[in-house]
Amino acid sequence: MIAITSAYDENGKAISLTDAAENHFKNLITGKSNYKSPLSLLKAEAKTGIIKKEYEEFLLKVSDEKEFKKLVVCEFNKLPSIIIDYKEYNTFFQDDKNKIERDKVIELFSYERFRKNNRGYKFAKSINIKTCPFCNNHFTLIRSASKMVDCDFDHFYSKKKYPYLSVSFFNLIPCCHVCNISKSDGDISKLVNPYVDNFFNKFKFTSDKETIIKFILNGSRDFSGLKIDTIPESGYADILEEHNKVFHINEIHQEHKDIVFEIYAKAYKYPTSRKKELKKLFEKKFFSNEEIERFVLGNYVMPEDINKRPLSKFMQDIAKEAGLISKT
Numbered sequence: 086m087i088a089i090t091s092a093y094d095e096n097g098k099a100i101s102l103t104d105a106a107e108n109h110f111k112n113l114i115t116g117k118s119n120y121k122s123p124l125s126l127l128k129a130e131a132k133t134g135i136i137k138k139e140y141e142e143f144l145l146k147v148s149d150e151k152e153f154k155k156l157v158v159c160e161f162n163k164l165p166s167i168i169i170d171y172k173e174y175n176t177f178f179q180d181d182k183n184k185i186e187r188d189k190v191i192e193l194f195s196y197e198r199f200r201k202n203n204r205g206y207k208f209a210k211s212i213n214i215k216t217c218p219f220c221n222n223h224f225t226l227i228r229s230a231s232k233m234v235d236c237d238f239d240h241f242y243s244k245k246k247y248p249y250l251s252v253s254f255f256n257l258i259p260c261c262h263v264c265n266i267s268k269s270d271g272d273i274s275k276l277v278n279p280y281v282d283n284f285f286n287k288f289k290f291t292s293d294k295e296t297i298i299k300f301i302l303n304g305s306r307d308f309s310g311l312k313i314d315t316i317p318e319s320g321y322a323d324i325l326e327e328h329n330k331v332f333h334i335n336e337i338h339q340e341h342k343d344i345v346f347e348i349y350a351k352a353y354k355y356p357t358s359r360k361k362e363l364k365k366l367f368e369k370k371f372f373s374n375e376e377i378e379r380f381v382l383g384n385y386v387m388p389e390d391i392n393k394r395p396l397s398k399f400m401q402d403i404a405k406e407a408g409l410i411s412k413t
Contacts, residue, residue, distance in 0.1 A: 087218040087392045088283035089258075092211045102280065105211045106158040106254035112204045113157060113195070113252060123195040123252065124153050130193055139177040140186045147249055161241075161255035161280045168247060179246055190248040199252055200238060209236060209259045214392045218279045219268070219332050221391060221398045223261035237265035241278055245270050255280050264332055275327035284328060285391055287321040290314070290338060290402040297349040297407075308342035338399055345403050348382070352407035355381055378410045386410045 092105035100108075114122040131144035147153055159167055168175065178187045191197075199205050209225070217223045217236075225236035239258040244251040258279060268276075277284040291314045299305065315335045317325040329335045355363075363377050378386045384400045391397040404410040 089279045093213055109254045110157045126193045143174045187248055191251050194251045196251040216392055216395050217261035217264050219260050219264040225259045237262050239265045243270040267332055275324055285398045288315050288317045288325045290399050291316050292345045311342045313338050348403050349407045352409040
């Protein structure tokens with residue numbers, strides 16, 4: 086997963102994730118005169134005649150503005166303590182006999198409205214991640230003109246199990262539809278959360294150098310014999326195994342063998358001497374070494390830029406292996 090470490094306000098100014106969470110809360114509870122906030126809906130529901138005692142107690146708890154805000158802005162490392170605090174309600178909502186109440190809570194917290202209106206757009210815009218943080222294989226797009234999002238929002242803690250976390254800032258992760266479906270409501274104990282850490286520095290992609298060189302020299306384009314591997318850094322084998330199991334990272338990237346070939350072909354055609362010539366050619370245009378390497382690779386070359394374009398992690402690792410870009 087790509088680490089999510091910073092955010093931006095509506096003017097494009099860099100802000101902390103904590104401030105972004107506060108802005109998210111304000112966006113949820115304020116709006117035009119006809120807008121009904123999740124908090125107002127929860128308050129209204131709490132006043133209706135309710136048969137089930139646990140549901141009534143839950144609504145009275147979460148319709149308190151201070152409690153509602155805590156659920157929305159709570160930092161990720163404190164979410165487990167909230168889940169413990171709501172233990173009795175977890176049991177209630179995870180019982181399929183109470184599916185109607187569970188679905189109603191998700192409706193009251195207004196996740197679907199958030200997903201479809203400009204509040205979801207504002208959230209995704211503030212995070213400013215352009216690719217899926219789980220696979221780095223697909224874009225997570227937003228449409229600025231219509232202020233809509235074309236990405237999914239994964240709930241790291243399942244909204245089915247914990248419906249009261251359905252619009253919690255640090256529980257919402259913009260991602261591609263494929264990864265959102267793959268993760269679903271499964272076990273998350275070995276998954277890295279992007280608000281906490283960076284999964285993509287825990288492993289690297291590798292390929293079969295000898296096979297690639299043979300392809301280049303003999304003109305073969307049958308890549309069926311080429312193997313791409315994901316190799317964990319020390320101590321992260323279990324985590325990589327779980328991510329491969331859930332998000333199929335290794336399997337997905339087997340479909341990009343042609344890109345591996347192209348990178349090695351570029352490394353063969355662009356030795357260090359040729360790149361120095363390019364630098365000399367472009368130096369009057371103020372292109373840096375990094376930019377020249379990006380032009381040659383056709384993707385970003387710095388680890389901190391992985392979230393800007395799909396396959397950046399994959400292409401960076403293979404390009405370093407091939408010697409096309411520097412390893413620093």
